[in-house]
Amino acid sequence: MTQRDVIGTGSRLADGEWHRLHPATPVLKGGIALVAIVGVVIVNIRDIFINTVIGGDRRGEEYDPLVWIYEHEFAGLIALALLAGVLLFVGGFYVSWRMHRFRITDEQVEVQSGVVFRTNRRGRLDRIQGVNVSRPFLARLFGAAKLEVSVAGQNANVQLAYLRSAAVDELRREILLRASGTQSTAAKGTPLPGGVIGQRVAEFLGPELDPDAAPPESVVQMNLGRLMGSLLLSGFTVIIIGAIIALVVVTTTTREPFFLLGFVPAIIGMGGYYVSRFTRSLRYSIASTSDGIRVGFGLLSTSNETLPPGRIHAVQVSQPLLWRPAGWWEIKINRASNSSASGAAGQATTTILPVGNAEDTMRVLELVLPGLVDPAAIGLLERGMRSRGGDDGFTNSPKRARILRWFSWRRNGFAIVPGAVMFRTGSVWRELVVVPQARLQSLDLRQGPLLRRLGLASLAVHTVAGPVIARLGAIDRDDAVAAFAAIESAAVSSADIDTSHRWRMTVPQSTGPSTVPQPSVSQSTGLSTEPSPSTEPEQPGTAAGPPPPPLSPGAGYP
Amino acid sequence: MTNRLEIPNTEWRRVSPRYVVVDFVGTLVFAIVACAVTSIPAVLSGSVLLWAIPASLAVIFVITLALTPRRVRSIGYQLRDDDLLFRRGLMFQRFVAVPYGRMQLVDINRGPLDRAVGLSELKFVTAAAATGVVIPGLVAADAEELRDRLVQLAESRRAGL
Numbered sequence: 001m002t003q004r005d006v007i008g009t010g011s012r013l014a015d016g017e018w019h020r021l022h023p024a025t026p027v028l029k030g031g032i033a034l035v036a037i038v039g040v041v042i043v044n045i046r047d048i049f050i051n052t053v054i055g056g057d058r059r060g061e062e063y064d065p066l067v068w069i070y071e072h073e074f075a076g077l078i079a080l081a082l083l084a085g086v087l088l089f090v091g092g093f094y095v096s097w098r099m100h101r102f103r104i105t106d107e108q109v110e111v112q113s114g115v116v117f118r119t120n121r122r123g124r125l126d127r128i129q130g131v132n133v134s135r136p137f138l139a140r141l142f143g144a145a146k147l148e149v150s151v152a153g154q155n156a157n158v159q160l161a162y163l164r165s166a167a168v169d170e171l172r173r174e175i176l177l178r179a180s181g182t183q184s185t186a187a188k189g190t191p192l193p194g195g196v197i198g199q200r201v202a203e204f205l206g207p208e209l210d211p212d213a214a215p216p217e218s219v220v221q222m223n224l225g226r227l228m229g230s231l232l233l234s235g236f237t238v239i240i241i242g243a244i245i246a247l248v249v250v251t252t253t254t255r256e257p258f259f260l261l262g263f264v265p266a267i268i269g270m271g272g273y274y275v276s277r278f279t280r281s282l283r284y285s286i287a288s289t290s291d292g293i294r295v296g297f298g299l300l301s302t303s304n305e306t307l308p309p310g311r312i313h314a315v316q317v318s319q320p321l322l323w324r325p326a327g328w329w330e331i332k333i334n335r336a337s338n339s340s341a342s343g344a345a346g347q348a349t350t351t352i353l354p355v356g357n358a359e360d361t362m363r364v365l366e367l368v369l370p371g372l373v374d375p376a377a378i379g380l381l382e383r384g385m386r387s388r389g390g391d392d393g394f395t396n397s398p399k400r401a402r403i404l405r406w407f408s409w410r411r412n413g414f415a416i417v418p419g420a421v422m423f424r425t426g427s428v429w430r431e432l433v434v435v436p437q438a439r440l441q442s443l444d445l446r447q448g449p450l451l452r453r454l455g456l457a458s459l460a461v462h463t464v465a466g467p468v469i470a471r472l473g474a475i476d477r478d479d480a481v482a483a484f485a486a487i488e489s490a491a492v493s494s495a496d497i498d499t500s501h502r503w504r505m506t507v508p509q510s511t512g513p514s515t516v517p518q519p520s521v522s523q524s525t526g527l528s529t530e531p532s533p534s535t536e537p538e539q540p541g542t543a544a545g546p547p548p549p550p551l552s553p554g555a556g557y558p
Numbered sequence: 559m560t561n562r563l564e565i566p567n568t569e570w571r572r573v574s575p576r577y578v579v580v581d582f583v584g585t586l587v588f589a590i591v592a593c594a595v596t597s598i599p600a601v602l603s604g605s606v607l608l609w610a611i612p613a614s615l616a617v618i619f620v621i622t623l624a625l626t627p628r629r630v631r632s633i634g635y636q637l638r639d640d641d642l643l644f645r646r647g648l649m650f651q652r653f654v655a656v657p658y659g660r661m662q663l664v665d666i667n668r669g670p671l672d673r674a675v676g677l678s679e680l681k682f683v684t685a686a687a688a689t690g691v692v693i694p695g696l697v698a699a700d701a702e703e704l705r706d707r708l709v710q711l712a713e714s715r716r717a718g719l
């Protein structure tokens with residue numbers, strides 16, 4: 001059986017055998033460049049064709065190399081050279097495609113690529129931080145999709161670009177299933193009905209969420225008016241208005257209209273920013289699946305990311321000043337890895353809710369902080385977002401801190417709930433940061449001369465790098481010291497009971513009739529929670545699972 | 559000075575007094591270079607006003623150098639049951655607590671000055687870049703012993719990322 005057959009029939013990709021990528025991969029990766037080259041060639045040929053048929057006006061054409069070649073009867077030779085070049089090009093792509101293969105075993109995903117310089121990358125499945133499926137516009141036309149397994153660390157992701165679109169959802173499900181601590185026995189793909197064209201149309205128009213793997217409905221519906229409003233009222237708009245005012249003032253005082261010309265590229269850039277933010281967020285969806293939460297973005301180029309439980313290191317709910325009257329909020333998260341798919345439109349994958357009202361925000365918070373279930377904690381979340389401060393469950397700054405926190409001293413405080421730490425700051429730009437205790441890395445207590453005079457201190461919780469920074473300034477010294485001890489002991493004890501690393505091991509639940517949870521997979525992880533995919537072979541101690549097939553090149557196909 | 563930060567029930571382990579030499583020489587070299595560089599514009603222009611920059615820098619450095627012994631005494635660490643506690647700073651106090659299970663790796667660095675007096679610097683790295691626990695001025699053998707101890711402790715309390 002050749003690889004083409006495997007790709008064509010939609011057999012399981014996660015069967016431990018070597019597979020190749022979608023045949024259109026070179027075209028899709030070359031993408032725009034290829035389209036441009038073909039376009040140029042077609043335009044040139046059209047001109048020559050018109051000229052030879054109609055015989056038009058020949059002035060100015062003696063410098064056209066194509067015509068020159070034609071008239072000097074080198075055509076045959078040149079055509080031969082061109083043909084050789086094209087063959088070499090296509091052959092190169094073909095060899096590179098043939099050499100690029102991947103396999104997914106029970107413990108890891110492995111990719112081999114390169115013709116001259118061979119690369120072999122393996123990612124341990126129990127270390128995944130997220131699985132991202134993205135479908136750029138061009139790839140969607142070919143029915144292809146890109147799957148990216150993110151692992152902690154810089155540039156440590158394992159990318160499978162491109163695969164057949166229909167098989168990708170299936171593959172993602174299997175990868176998550178294996179990462180969760182269960183083993184799938186015989187999961188079957190459900191092929192879409194209809195011919196090739198019908199399938200493309202169905203894929204293109206179909207909802208981004210895989211119907212059998214996720215509840216069909218996103219918990220948040222993106223509202224067109226709200227999205228536009230949120231963009232117009234963003235901080236970016238304020239900066240633009242400021243820039244325009246400055247520009248007008250400069251132009252009218254100096255009477256030099258040339259200043260305006262310099263700003264044309266900037267204006268185009270700004271327009272691009274708005275359009276991309278808009279189209280990216282328009283089909284936003286977020287839903288809870290059995291393997292974590294799934295966030296989808298994008299209108300023409302879509303991306304769809306699954307974050308397994310326990311991969312969110314910090315959550316920030318914030319409200320820019322201009323959003324206050326409308327009651328909108330934005331949610332950002334910190335995570336150990338970032339998929340490169342943020343390129344879909346420049347909005348980082350760390351923004352998990354671009355804009356939502358209070359109700360949406362609470363629903364998303366429930367998803368990203370599954371540990372916060374008791375009503376007291378949820379009440380604290382609500383008060384953390386909207387309360388003006390006072391005696392409301394948060395330990396706030398004392399009154400003497402008002403010199404440092406003019407407006408927000410009543411609100412500036414922290415709360416420790418089972419499973420999480422909350423920092424509430426800002427009265428003008430309201431912000432609430434929640435850090436799950438099992439994820440926090442270290443704790444920091446500081447005091448400079450000014451804070452010392454006031455009997456205050458500053459407390460910070462360190463998490464993996466990201467847009468969310470959990471630091472709380474100007475709180476009472478004794479409160480800070482007590483919180484330092486309390487958060488530290490909570491961090492230690494919650495890490496002991498944290499099992500999100502293998503999220504299905506403790507609570508075996510089946511997602512379908514074909515899934516049999518097998519808690520016998522014992523995975524011994526080294527002390528070094530190595531962020532990058534390890535390139536060494538089998539870890540001694542990964543006992544379960546069949547031995548991997550031999551590594552000889554070409555294993556699995558003729 | 560009742561407002562100073564203190565963690566109750568802690569027995570700080572201090573770093574070697576020899577680290578004063580390392581810190582002093584390091585700061586001195588930096589001070590000389592910084593003063594020399596900032597003096598260049600003053601020398602070239604001959605302006606008296608520009609001398610204010612190297613002069614004020616020199617005053618700051620003299621104070622810093624004078625406080626070196628106290629600053630080194632302020633560095634301390636303690637191996638508690640489940641976490642490593644670290645402190646440093648006189649004027650700007652900083653306390654850091656890291657649960658052992660969060661350790662990613664331990665580094666031991668020895669600069670030329672450290673080597674001259676037989677000291678090492680131990681760096682405790684977690685997944686968060688902000689942790690920044692660097693214990694300087696450990697006697698070389700102690701540093702290696704501490705590293706092995708930390709690795710052992712982390713092994714028994716390891717946690718995923």
